[in-house]
Amino acid sequence: MANSPPRAAAPAALPAEPTQASRFGKARTAQSGALLEDYVELIADLLADGGEARPTDIARRLGVTHATAIKTIGRLKREGLAVAKPYRGVFLTEAGEKLALRVRARHRVVVDLLLAVGVPMESAESDAEGIEHHVSDVTLAAFARFLGRT
């Protein structure tokens, strides 16, 4: 008899409903924090690099208008991650700094993992900007292990 044909099949069985719902839910949750993570990481880098993080610079680096950036900085403040006095630039709170450190370290591990499996540099940097926000602690640990960083 003929072998079962090599078709692009659906998964053998669908995951159980609650399992699948939880996976999608986690992805949604992760996504909702992504923007804040990127802002905080960028602000930390700007502060480290030049001593100041101005709304216009943040906006230009993110590729959005300054109005958008300022509104999001407002959210950062509301959530206790940043402080900013009018016309005086943006700074991170303690919570913000801690988040920035975590996010920056994760970013680097993700890029390195991508490079390690053969992804070209610019694709790695570009894709990592989105991927990083969906890398859980468990996965991050596995990446670090794979890279030989115990």
Next chain:
Amino acid sequence: MANSPPRAAAPAALPAEPTQASRFGKARTAQSGALLEDYVELIADLLADGGEARPTDIARRLGVTHATAIKTIGRLKREGLAVAKPYRGVFLTEAGEKLALRVRARHRVVVDLLLAVGVPMESAESDAEGIEHHVSDVTLAAFARFLGRT
């Protein structure tokens, strides 16, 4: 003299502004298609599995209310990915089917890559649900190569 201390440093130099803006922009773009990709993939799986894709089932599997699902199905229709007559279930257009195949294949490669570098199964499945949408064609090809699927 003392070595440069091992601090959790910012990147040696910040990327050029337009480069960084383009990276963030790509991540935003990718994200905006993510929801549609998940719907289309899920609908294809449901159709393959049971012959029908009902709004309520879609909603339950995604972990959202049926109202939310129905509204997004509306967007799918607007974008020419699905068709649905009232009370008659959802089906994919040709474009929808093609997208579903691509997305499903990518999903599998991403999960397999994660497993291959040592991520535990459930984390791989869970994180892949978000990561997949940020994996570019170049990166996907690199993953396939790494997995030995030329």
Next chain:
DNA sequence: CGGCAAGTGTAGCTTTGGCTACAAGATATA
């Protein structure tokens, strides 16, 4: 056949994250 439960659809609200347009403060320079 009648009625009830399940499924479907609609309306209206909220938050987020974009945008443009305009107003006002700060800074540099002539």
Next chain:
DNA sequence: TATATCTTGTAGCCAAAGCTACACTTGCCG
């Protein structure tokens, strides 16, 4: 100092994606 330019802030608009509440179909079963 006066003025022009850059920067910052605000207001108001939009679309997406979530929700609850309510209304209407369908389809099954007694």
